[in-house]
Every structure is written in C-alpha cells, then in structure tokens.
Amino acid sequence: MQKLPLGNGSAEKVAVKYPSDGGYSPGDTWELYIGSDGRVEEMAYHRGGAHKLEVFATWADYKKAGPLLFSLDHRGTRNGDPLHLFFSNVAVKPAASNTWIDAQ
Secondary structure, eight states: OEEOSSSSSEEEEEEEEOOTTSSSSTTOEEEEEEOTTSSEEEEEEEOOSSSOOEEEEEOEEEEEETTEEEEEEEEEEETTEEEEEEOOSOEEOOTTOSOOEEOO
16 A cells, blocks of 8 residues: 555555666556555656656546446646646447447
C-alpha cells in the first residue's frame, strides 16, 4: 500500500519500469494505484529520456460498455501544469455483432 500521489488515502501501487537500452518506452516508469475494488484510482508516468515529463492523473467516471470498463475522466498535472483528459461517446462493437454498445 502506498500513499496516493494526488488524493487522500492509499492504494496498492503497481509499477513498471522499462529498460533504458531499447524497447517502445526506454527508461519510462508507469505507476498504477489500484483501489480495494480492483479499479485504477490514480496513475503516475515518468519519462526516462533526456526531456523531463511527469504526469499524475486520477481515474474517475467509470462506465461499462458490454464487458469492458472504461475510465472516462482524468484530472491531474503534466510537468506541474493542470491536466484534464476526458472521453465522450465511448462505445464498443463486439466482433460477432452489428450493434454498438454505448458506455453507461
């Protein structure tokens, strides 16, 4: 259990750091903070390259579309500046179907 970077409380921290010698994301570190309900509550991203980039964001407004669960609202900071990333009109279309299922 770790203290949440943005909010109050704590959650289970799961971190992944990519090797600095190659790959899709050399040296980058991703940290997910998982709540007791199994959902991501917050995330942190630290770029591993020469240019500093740090993102801290909440994961909120969860909606379900078919069997998938999406977080549609993310608020936090990017290099200390305010960040708000959100998604709207999210839907999924199962492979065996002709019908789209809206996230609700």
